[in-house]
Each structure stands twice: as C-alpha cells, then as structure tokens.
Amino acid sequence: MAHRIAFIGFGGVGQGLADIIQNQGEELLKKEGLELQVVAISDMMKGSLYHPEGLNLKVVHETLKSTGSLHSYPEEPGLIRGLDSIQTIKQSNADTIVEVTFTDVRTGQPAIDHCKAAFLSRKNVVTTNKGPIALAYRELSKLAKDNGVFFGFEGTVMSGTPALRMPRTTLAGNEISEIRGIFNGTCNYMLTRMEEGLSFDAALKEAQDLGFAEADPTNDLEGYDVRYKVVILANYVMGSSLTVEEVACQGMSHITTQDIVEAKQNGERWKLLGTLKKGKEGIIATVGPERLPLTDPLASISGATNAITYECSLAGPITLAGAGAGIKETGFSLLIDLIHFHREKKAVTT
C-alpha cells in the first residue's frame, strides 16, 4: 500500500522532496518497496490541495512553475481546496506530515503546533525545522511515542548529511563524550573566502549573492543557528535536556582578515564551532570561533561544507563531512527519514 504524505509548507525544501518522489518514485518502490503518494499540499502563500487518492506531482510542478501558486491546479472529482495547515493535518488521510513551513526559530511556531496536531491525529511527522526539536524535543518525542507514531528530523543538523542518525545506528554501542562541528555553511564560507583575501564585508556580500546568507545575516553570524543545532545534538544524541539559554554563544562578526592572516602564519585556521562535552555536572556546550591547528580534521573543511566529529569510546574520533544545506540535499533528509520509518515498519510487520 502506498505511504500517503501531506506537505505542510511547500517552499524549496518541500518541492525538493516532491521532485525526488517524482523522479525516483519507481526506483524507491523497486529498491525499498516504498511507494510515496502525495495526497495534500497546504501552503500559506501558494494555496492548498487535497485529494485522498493522490495529487499529480507533474501537474503540481507545472502549475507552480507557470503561475507561482496552486490555485490553477485542474479541477477533478474528489479534489478539495482551501484546507489550512491544521485542517490538512487533522482531516487528510495522510500517514505522514512533511512539516516544512517557514517557522520562527525563536518560538518554534507554527511547526510545534503542527507536530502536536499530527501526533494527536496519529500521524507521523518528518521535518527540517530546527525550532521544534531545539525547543520542544522532549515533549514532542513523548507525544509521538504515546501515539505510536514516528518523528524524523535528520535534516535539522547538517541537512542530508546523516549526522544525527549515525551515532544511533552505525556507531551504536559507543559512549560519545564530545561532539565538535562546523554547522553553519555561511560562516564557514565567509571564513574560507576571508583566508583567500576578502574582507569580512566582501565575503558576506558574496555569501548573500550566492544565496547562502540571508538579507539579515544575524542568525548565522552571531552563532544563533549553530546554537540550535548544538541543543538538538545535546538532546537527541547525548540524551540531555539542554536548553538554548544554557549554551554560551559567541558569533564571528568580530573576526577580521587580520586575525585570519595571523592564524595562517601560525599554521592555524579560524572556524566557528559548536562543541558539546560531557562532564560530571552534565553537558558543557558552547558556540564560538576557535583557532584550529591544520591537523584537526575540521580545519580543512572549506566553503559551505559542514562537518562533525564524534569522540567515540570504542571507534575513536569519527568525522563526517558533507553539505549542510541545499534543496536537493535537504529534500533527501526528509526522504531518509521516510525510508528509515518504512524499514522499521517493514521489519516489524513481515
């Protein structure tokens, strides 16, 4: 039977997953026995469609491309228009809600309410929104568990690079004492370009022109984005209940080209790191720029790439590097959550 999904929000990331489903649907069915069927899309700006027997993704794609909205998606028997996000979550026949709205990371809303509504309707959630995981992980994961549904959020840290699932799957059995990582592509891109001679302002402008940095880059440059990821890692990987307020956070806006040149002369390199360390009194977590020796695996991570090092009791230090953003990559992070859920379910029911 097809696995029915509903998109709540349908910006780049949602469309990225929709493209993957459209292009690789047959392969997924063949390789994983997973048939994904999109039954609903509800987007504040673009409009809302629901058909219990599935939407035509090719037509959705063309409609959006030509008009920018879903309103001119062709009429057909059984098609329901205009359901808002909560109505779509509660009333659709979706098995899984793909929560990819524009969410305020400081409040986690509306994503948190969407997750809650989904779990209470016994629907799974996969999301790339950091807010719900950083701010309400314990509550939400308990609600999902109590309702017997799945909660996937691989894409909230390092996008489609599987940083979150690795310690719980292929590194299981290790005690992880420390985590360090480069979790913000904008900052790392800027630091790389500054080492190549650009000023802070020129590097920022370039990052903005390339679409890495937003018009207001505060969230990236002050380390707030990394701080959320650190909290997610603390909660999900290290099993603590760290809050955003407990992370000492320093940004990189005071780093000058001069600092970078000085580091280089000493065989070192500035990186904006998120770090977590298990101590006797819980986890000490920080965000801030650090000068790393070039022998540190994180020192060589250049451009917009992200990377994480797990200090493992048995396997030693393990570093994973890859994209930390991107429409296709983040679309994949949702897909791997869906595949993971499907495999778990298949194992239980066969």
Added chain:
Amino acid sequence: MAHRIAFIGFGGVGQGLADIIQNQGEELLKKEGLELQVVAISDMMKGSLYHPEGLNLKVVHETLKSTGSLHSYPEEPGLIRGLDSIQTIKQSNADTIVEVTFTDVRTGQPAIDHCKAAFLSRKNVVTTNKGPIALAYRELSKLAKDNGVFFGFEGTVMSGTPALRMPRTTLAGNEISEIRGIFNGTCNYMLTRMEEGLSFDAALKEAQDLGFAEADPTNDLEGYDVRYKVVILANYVMGSSLTVEEVACQGMSHITTQDIVEAKQNGERWKLLGTLKKGKEGIIATVGPERLPLTDPLASISGATNAITYECSLAGPITLAGAGAGIKETGFSLLIDLIHFHREKKAVTT
C-alpha cells in the same frame, strides 16, 4: 536469552571484542537488550575451550595474560577442551561465529571454509577478515541467505569507522556514482611523515616501529591491501561483481620525498587512493597514488587515519573519516555487526 558467540581465532582483534564484552556487557544489556555470552574460543596457537553455558572472560583474560595460552584455564564440569575450529563451529551451541583467524588474504583461507561451515550449521558469522569478502562475497552471502543467517563484515574496510554500513543505512535512497578513499593507514602515515621531511625508508621504519607496518610491508606499499577493500566496496556497496584481478593497482614505493616536496610547492599532496567509478560498462576501479589539491577533503587526512568519500546522487559528496585499524576499533566493528543483527532480529520478533 543471551546471544552465544564462539571465537575462531583469538588474537588482538578477538581479544579486543572480548574486552568490550567484559567491560561493557551490562551497558549493552541495558541499552540494547543484548546479552553476549562467549561459549567457545578456538585458536590454533592458544588452545581451545568450549562450555555450553559460557566461559568466564575474566579468567580467560588472566589465563592468557599469565601463560599466553588457554591450557591452564581451570577445569570445571561441562568444559570441553581441544575442539578445532571446524568442530567448534559445527558442534558448539553458538548463535554466532566471530571469525578472526590469521587468514591468507590471497586465498581467503581458512576464513572462507569457516564461514561456509558456519552458514551450513545455521550460525551467523561476523568477521574482520578481508579475504572471504573480497574473494567469495557472492557465494558466501548467498549461502548465508539460503540458511537464514546473518553475515557481518563492517570491519573489513576502515575497521570500526562505519564505511560499509553507511551507504546502505543512513544514505539509502542515493545512487552512489563514485567512491574514493584512503584505505591504508601505513601508507598514509608514511606520506604524512615524508611531507614532514622524512625519507621513504625512515618513514617506513617509523611505521614499522609503531606497529602500523608489518615486517614485510609489500601488501601495504604495493596497494594490495587497498585493492581488496576496493573489491569489497564494489561488491557490497555498488552491487557489482568485480574481482581482484580487474583492479588496476599501483603502489607507492616509487614516491620520493622530492615528489612530495614538488606537490607541496604546487599546493597539492600525494595520497594513495582507492577509487571506484560507475560507468556505462560497469565499474572502473583503481588503486594508486594521486596528487590532490588541498581543497579535496581527502587531502587533509593525516597520519594513520582512513577516509572515504561517497558521491551521492541526492546528498552530494559525503566524507567519513576515522581510524582504519586498532584493536579496540576493530573489536568495535564486530560489536556493531552484532548490535545490527540483534536490532534486526528484535524488530522482527517484537
């Protein structure tokens, strides 16, 4: 019920896993619900013990430490001594055979015969021996499947760094078009030290003194070790049926300090790489030294560390770096195979 294991071979790697079981047994039971019980050890040199109700690992450890053999392990009712490896595999009540003998990598023996005997006795196998996987993967994995048992070999490539399982688990859904990696710690250590000024011979001697390189380093230096790993990756990750003979293989024994200095002056670095590329006519696989720009994530892998880059259709290039050897690390590779099997079984039976 405890999961009963029998060690065939009990050198460093086997003892590494035994130490983990001894030290972390309670934690494994608590976290994974996995209770590992060692019922047999059969080693050509050290002797052979079998007790259907389990051996005392602490006493095994002490006996080995004080006498170098298992012969003076204390007598007790039910203890059987002297079974050879095939007898232990066939006659013991083990659920899983931990195959860690000294195996000739060119013939894959005696490990291949051990695997076959285990599968035909409906016992699982976990192993760190490259030979069986590089030379007989298809036959052995079919035999395991036909007999409904598990075959784990994460440690055959990059030791406890989970290079083999990652593409099939957390990166599932991607088409992998290319794989490149540093798979030999001895060569990478030597290249790192040569860049720091040592001659080839001095770097080799240092690697031998540190225990990285063997007395006869041919297997490492001529790329033969990497070639086996390339074949394992081709078969297991890329689903081909590449043979050792089909891999173009060049070693690093002709690389001089002068070559390394020249590369450095051009912002590049020599690395001994194993590469696999999917083409129209199958997989093209090579082993050989390459000059990499410093921006390549593999260029910065220093010392005895190993690393692999997977070119993924959706997630982009993903690099994993970590130890490629070590007693604890390789012991962990066996543990993660056991955990993985246990989780699969648990999912099916609960």
